[in-house]
Amino acid sequence: MLSFMLKRIAQLIPVFIGATLLVYFLVFATPGNPIDALSGGKPMSDATRAALEAQYNLDKPFWVQYGLYLKNLVTFDLGTSFSGQEVSALLGRAFPVTARLAILALLIESVFGIIFGVIAGMRKGKWFDSTILVASLIVIAVPTFVLGFVLQFVVGVKLDLVKPTVSGAATWGELFLPALVLGLVSLAYVVRLTRTSVIENKSADFVRTATAKGLSRRRVITVHILRNSLIPVVTFLGADLGSLMGGAIVTEGIFNVPGVGHLLYQAIQKGETPTVVAVVGVLVIVFVVANLVVDMLYALLDPRIRYA
């Protein structure tokens, strides 16, 4: 088990280097000069331009730039933004906010998704099942930004139940509405995945055996059906955590959440390579770790899976 984990964590290193190299190159290759964005089209003296290009290594060839970046990375220096702030400080502010948002979204989608999915699966063809199927289809079909704007307008502006935007503190309470919007599409998938899986397992031999043994219906559902039905769901949720964090740009924009989505968007627009690479780097780590956790959960859920 331990050696399996270590092996997986060691895989992080090449994945991380490969991803940062690729992203660094992509930002490098985007057309235009970041200094032109800084000057905003107003004149700039040659001396100022030269000094800024030197300060951000923009005057050096790609491999030198990337080499310098890696060299600093070893000492945990993530570089500075064009506004002169440490990228590590930017990340330190934005990541906890987005992490809270993503975790809340993940909780909403897994709790409600699994509960609704099990009920729908157990009552296949009844009114609850049909309603859930139609509702989830609608949610999947409607783009997130439409959902976001509508909920914000109805709940925030018309009913005035919550503030339309999130404050700088970005508390759990304030993040509930954005997290709901962020997690709603995934929730629909989780419901459908759970439902299908439950329906499949309902007629499996081990369930019939459990029922024949005289176990209570509750125990049959939770321990025998649900546990076995969770494997595809957990796979989906694990991969989804990363997507939720990286894909929160739209939701963060609608609710003005000061998270990584905003940071990343701004940095790409400005051509601020160190910030883009750092954000993507952390997202890569989140993805890899989430996948590792999913693999560990397999062993818990299915007794047949063991990691030597």
Place this chain on the structure above:
Amino acid sequence: MRYSHASKAVVLSAALALTLSACGGGSSDTASGDGDGSYVVTANTTEPQNGLLPANTNEVGGGRVMDLLFTGLVSYDAKGAPVNELAESIESKDSQNYTIKIKSGQTFSDGSPVTAASFVDAWNFGAAAKNAQLNSYFFESIKGYDKVSAEKSKEDKMEGLKVVDDTTFTVKLSQPESDFPLRLGYTAFMPLPEAAFKDPKAFGEKPVGNGPYKLTEWNHDVNLKMDINEKYDGPRKAANGGIDFKVYQSTDSAYSDLQSNNLDVLDQIPPGQLASYQDDLGENSVNSPYAGNATITIPSYLDHFKEDEEGKLRRAAISKAIDRQLIIDKVYQGGKSIAKDFTAPVLEGYSDDLPGSDVLEFNGDEAKKLWAEADKISKWDADKEFSVGYNVDGAGNKEFVEAVVNQLKNNLGIKATAQSFSSFKELRAKVTTYDMSGSFRTGWQADYPSLYNFLGPLFGTDAGSNDGKYSSKEFDEKLSEGLAATDPAEGAKIFNESQEILFKDMPVIPLWYQAVQGGWSTNVSNVEFGWNGVPIYNEITGK
């Protein structure tokens, strides 16, 4: 300030609002006649792009904060007229040598005195190459700028600046410039306390100024809180209890906050709400012109558009082929006004009927005629494309450029195309290296309220923002003549004469003047927008 990324608006705006606790502060809802002077106003902004140093702030997010945080020799009133702030007097007999006296007994909010040296040192700091300040070119008129601004220069004192005594200093320019005193209200010319030079980076995070407000908190990407500066004693005294600038990522979210009274003042309405915001907000909305314009630049290095007879005919034809009012009505819901010159209507000396300005009037038949005349000189191949470039990351650019292109197609019968660029920086990189294959959208927002600010930097030979490489000896001479005038009104008259040359040459095609579309909540009153489209924050009161 700078070109707007979004053609629509003024500026990227952003936002504000604040948390409950912040707004609270006591009595926000007392309904008195004069308004509540202790109410803390929330307003939208974008995150300042740099540390808050005067010579390094060149965009609106930082600029609006700097205007409240600092006060210079002059400030501008709502109409853009200069008002003496710290200046006791600014005198010059020849528009080249200025003697500036400042009021005595003025201090920064930390108690350190504002002296003549506070200005001289700050300007020298801003100009010196080693400090790499974005606004350094603002000091280029001062004698000695070329030495301190040369690449790798170690010098940081311009010979044109001399401290005479604590309250007097002299400025010598390298040539006469009559609108120099007008510039002195721009952010780059603010004074700095000595503490700023020891560690400029730290100072930029926690600036200490001498304006009507002081910055008490700056939570990056979230908000900037400004409190009253009790030591300020000038014409812009605060009528409220402070300003809380909230950083917004999009104007859409700011607009939602405005509608639910979580934001008091918004200076940019999102494009999707332009058709309905005046109905939504009623009396609490505004649509007024400010000192900015939108243009299409046709570079003189393009074939068929050189500075010769043919080029002039083609440029006039294109200008006459565009029905500006129709585009304003369809794309901007009527929220802008058509351009009548190369400057902007809120400026002193502006005129809407300069000789030659009829080239800006839509006339499809005449446009065709002019184009045909140009064809006689040198034929425009029927397959040849005329492109108009724009950046897709600015809201509204695509819509108006495509409208222009369609009109050129219909009215001139040529193959006109819209050429998209993925980002502002991509477009600007091609523009600044003179590598464009067609025309492109441009625009200018005034740094300070002066006709010259719209003419010199854009059309002077080899000027910093002369994107089309326009060059006219006659025009340059007129500019110098205007700058040498000792009376500002006389100067404005000559600058307008220089525009008559531009109407013949048409280095750019003026389209329309910019207008600010804004709104405010029911919690505040006395909201007015200034000559530059920025709300006059210090006059806002609570209800």
